[in-house]
Amino acid sequence: MTKFLSRNRHTVQRIGFSLITLMAVLTVLPIVGTIIYILVQGGSAISWGFLSGFPHDGMRAGGILPAIIGTLYLTIGTAIFSVPLGIAAAVYLSEYAKDTQWTRLIRLAIINLAGIPSVVYGLFGLGLFVLFLQFGTSILAASLTLSIMTLPVIISTAEESLRAVPQAFRTVSISLGATRWQTIRKIVLKEALPGILTGVILGLERAAGETAPILFTGAAFFLPRLPQSPFDATMALPYHLFVISTQVPEMPIQIQYGTALVLLVFVLTMNLIATVIRSRARARRQW
Amino acid sequence: MEKSLNWREFIITRAIKASGYSAVVFVLLIFFFLLREGLPTLGEVDASSLLNIRWYPIEDHFGILPLITGSIIITFGAALIAVPFGIGTAVYISEIAPRWMREILKPLVELLGGLPSVVLGFLGILVLSPYLRILLDLPTGLTAFTGSLLLGGIAVPTVVSVAEDALDSVPRAYREGAWALGATKWQTIWRVTLPAAKSGVLTAVMLGVGRAIGETMTVMMVTGNAPVMATKLGSLFSPVRTMTATIAAEMGEVANGSTHYHVLFFIGMVLFLISLIVNVIASSVVFRAKKRAERILS
Numbered sequence: 001m002t003k004f005l006s007r008n009r010h011t012v013q014r015i016g017f018s019l020i021t022l023m024a025v026l027t028v029l030p031i032v033g034t035i036i037y038i039l040v041q042g043g044s045a046i047s048w049g050f051l052s053g054f055p056h057d058g059m060r061a062g063g064i065l066p067a068i069i070g071t072l073y074l075t076i077g078t079a080i081f082s083v084p085l086g087i088a089a090a091v092y093l094s095e096y097a098k099d100t101q102w103t104r105l106i107r108l109a110i111i112n113l114a115g116i117p118s119v120v121y122g123l124f125g126l127g128l129f130v131l132f133l134q135f136g137t138s139i140l141a142a143s144l145t146l147s148i149m150t151l152p153v154i155i156s157t158a159e160e161s162l163r164a165v166p167q168a169f170r171t172v173s174i175s176l177g178a179t180r181w182q183t184i185r186k187i188v189l190k191e192a193l194p195g196i197l198t199g200v201i202l203g204l205e206r207a208a209g210e211t212a213p214i215l216f217t218g219a220a221f222f223l224p225r226l227p228q229s230p231f232d233a234t235m236a237l238p239y240h241l242f243v244i245s246t247q248v249p250e251m252p253i254q255i256q257y258g259t260a261l262v263l264l265v266f267v268l269t270m271n272l273i274a275t276v277i278r279s280r281a282r283a284r285r286q287w
Numbered sequence: 288m289e290k291s292l293n294w295r296e297f298i299i300t301r302a303i304k305a306s307g308y309s310a311v312v313f314v315l316l317i318f319f320f321l322l323r324e325g326l327p328t329l330g331e332v333d334a335s336s337l338l339n340i341r342w343y344p345i346e347d348h349f350g351i352l353p354l355i356t357g358s359i360i361i362t363f364g365a366a367l368i369a370v371p372f373g374i375g376t377a378v379y380i381s382e383i384a385p386r387w388m389r390e391i392l393k394p395l396v397e398l399l400g401g402l403p404s405v406v407l408g409f410l411g412i413l414v415l416s417p418y419l420r421i422l423l424d425l426p427t428g429l430t431a432f433t434g435s436l437l438l439g440g441i442a443v444p445t446v447v448s449v450a451e452d453a454l455d456s457v458p459r460a461y462r463e464g465a466w467a468l469g470a471t472k473w474q475t476i477w478r479v480t481l482p483a484a485k486s487g488v489l490t491a492v493m494l495g496v497g498r499a500i501g502e503t504m505t506v507m508m509v510t511g512n513a514p515v516m517a518t519k520l521g522s523l524f525s526p527v528r529t530m531t532a533t534i535a536a537e538m539g540e541v542a543n544g545s546t547h548y549h550v551l552f553f554i555g556m557v558l559f560l561i562s563l564i565v566n567v568i569a570s571s572v573v574f575r576a577k578k579r580a581e582r583i584l585s
Contacts, residue, residue, distance in 0.1 A: 013473035017383055023375030024384070027443055028392060031399045034410060085306050092307030096300070108570060109310040115494070115566040116317065116559060117501025119531045123538070123555040127320035131543060148313050155310065181296045202401065209403030212503040212531075216538050238405045238504075245409045246508055253413070260406050271401050275394050 035268070038260050045258025059222060059248055064259055069226055070139075070234035071208055071266065074218070077143025077230070078150055078207045083200055085147070086154030087189075090196075093155070094162035095184055114152035118212040121149045125217035140230040142218025146207040153203035161195025162188060194281030201274040209267050211238040221247075237263040321559055325552035332546060337553075342514035342528075344537065344547045351554060353514045357431070357527035358500055360517040361510065364435025365442055365499040370492055372439070373446025377491070380447070381454040382476050400444030408508030411437050416509055423524065429511035431527040437509060438499045446495035453487020454480060490569045497565040500531075501558065507532035530554050 053063025097103045125145030135141040165188050173183040189196075211219075220233040221243060227234045241259045244251045328337070332349050339350025380392050415436065416428030423432075457480050465475040481488065511526025514533070534551050541547045 009471050009474065013471045016473045020375050020379045020383060023372050024379035024392065027372050027376045027447075028395050030440060031395055031402075034402070034407070035398075037410070037414070038406070085309055088303045088306035089309055092303045096304060097307060106307060106310055108567065109314045111570050112314050112563055112566045113310055115497050115501070115562040117503065117531055117562060119503040119534050120317070120321070120501070120555045120559050120562075123324075123534065123552055124317045124320050126538070127324050127552070128316065132320070148317075151310065151313070179296050181299050202397075205401050209401070209405070211403070211405045212535055215535055238403050241409055242405050242504060242508070245412055256409065256413070260409050263403060264406060267401055267403060268398070271398055 038264050042257035042261025045254040050258055059244060060252055064240060066223055066226055067235040067237045067240040070236040073139050073234060074143055074146060074236055075204055075208045077139055078146040079204055081144060081147035082150045082154055086151050087158050087196060089155045090158035090162055091184060093159045110152045110155055118210055121145055121213040122215050122217060125213060130217055136231060137218055137233045138231045139218055139227055139234050142214040145213045145217045149213055150203040150207045154199055157199025158196045161192040165191045194277050198274045198278045201270050205267050205270040209238055211242055214239060321552060321556040324549060325556040328549040328553040331549060340516050349550045353516045354528060354530045354533050356517040358529040360522055360527060361431050361434045361438060361506060361529055362496060362499045364432060364523060365438035366496050368439025369442035369446050369495050373443045373495060374450050374488060377447045377450035377454060378476060381451050396444050396447050404441060404502060404504045407437050408505040411509035425524055427511060429509055429526055431510055431523045434506045434510040437505050438502055441502055442495040442499045445498045446491045449491035449494055450488045453484040457483045486572050490572050493565055493569040497562055501562060503531040503535050507535050530558055
């Protein structure tokens with residue numbers, strides 16, 4: 001008791017708070033530092049030729065267009081598969097499922113999907129899509145692999161924003177004669193849209209930056225032309241950055257930083273859009 | 288009109304229900320394909336050489352022990368960083384920071400979670416490892432320690448967001464009770480809020496560790512990739528190689544269906560099982576805590 005009420009407990013608090021604050025600062029500073037450093041170092045490499053040209057001289061010169069286009073293709077491909085499936089699964093969990101053993105099993109499965117190492121997704125994609133279904137090393141196989149990896153993010157954020165829609169909205173809609181699906185489509189999904197969109201973008205952001213899942217399912221070391229169909233392999237920004245920073249000797253540092261910068265801007269833009277959508281929706285919400 | 292509406296409703300409801308179970312189907316599919324390609328290992332390599340200390344696939348030495356110890360030592364180092372800094376930051380955001388500060392910090396930490404690991408690995412090669420090599424006077428900067436530092440950073444956002452959720456869900460009345468008894472804010476945090484959020488914080492730590500074990504690109508780029516046994520603390524400052532990095536580095540070069548190919552899938556299976564165990568335990572901790580909270584409230 002005496003210790004609990006001792007007089008220097010306020011000094012202890014002051015020291016403790018300073019330590020915790022210092023820890024928070026030390027956690028955040030490297031993030032800001034990393035981003036600024038890459039922006040500064042990579043800035044001078046960016047030019048129209050760099051963004052719109054093909055790599056040449058063993059990738060030691062030229063641009064990174066095929067990698068940019070490839071990452072766009074993979075992100076869109078991932079969205080095509082994971083967005084409808086993820087939102088439908090979230091609608092099921094929030095609007096249809098009762099709290100049964102089965103529902104608990106689904107939740108456990110979602111948590112597990114979220115925890116599986118990305119390289120294991122790569123192995124799975126290789127086993128199922130590339131070899132068993134014979135899609136080959138292709139945009140299709142890589143997109144499907146990334147979709148399954150993105151699914152848990154989309155499901156859990158979408159479910160959360162669906163659940164945030166007040167129950168009264170549903171009751172009123174049903175009482176006006178709407179069917180359950182009409183209620184979900186025109187009322188619940190519409191109200192939850194900003195939250196769902198935020199989750200979708202954050203999920204796709206992760207997919208766009210991933211390397212390990214596409215290593216053996218769709219990424220190409222170097223291609224002299226853009227992919228022509230979903231069954232072609234593709235270059236991608238994260239894999240390209242990995243290649244030029246570890247596999248190519250005497251790689252000009254400028255191109256490495258430039259590539260890192262483009263990848264970072266790609267990812268940060270998505271992150272920023274998600275943050276803006278979320279905060280605008282929060283400000284406008286009336287319930 | 289009436290009838291077609293019913294039909295559509297019926298089909299859509301069915302489709303939504305089917306999608307609901309997709310996550311379960313995918314977990315089973317992943318497990319099935321890992322088993323299918325990984326289990327033949329046990330027929331091709333006998334257990335004693337699998338549990339050997341030599342990983343040298345070209346001469347058919349498939350001892351996975353150095354890879355496991357490599358993963359363990361790097362993850363241990365990462366946890367030493369991610370746990371205190373993650374929990375500290377969560378406490379700061381949830382208990383100490385003024386509102387405007389919170390609004391800045393939370394998106395920033397989220398941003399760290401979204402940074403591609405290959406970018407961190409890239410900076411690890413170009414900036415961090417040369418710096419550490421000079422600072423610590425090592426023959427190479429590509430060591431387990433470099434990997435641990437970066438991996439700690441990668442695991443921090445997971446720890447922060449889960450721990451902060453846990454702290455947030457502690458009822459305000461608990462804190463007010465402690466303040467009313469004369470406790471300082473600091474005492475309240477340590478003796479009331481953190482103990483009340485214990486299970487959630489534990490979950491945060493486990494998920495952070497799970498994130499660190501599974502990370503691939505960063506460790507492949509900065510740890511030097513030498514498959515040597517990491518048995519003492521000093522190994523932290525020499526090159527090692529993890530399970531994840533081995534799969535990523537070698538899968539592209541093996542023939543489909545070869546022993547080496549099967550062993551790599553076997554390692555993937557081990558990783559899958561580790562993440563399964565971590566996540567099942569972590570989520571059951573949360574479930575139990577929820578039940579206790581319900582008991583208290585009723």
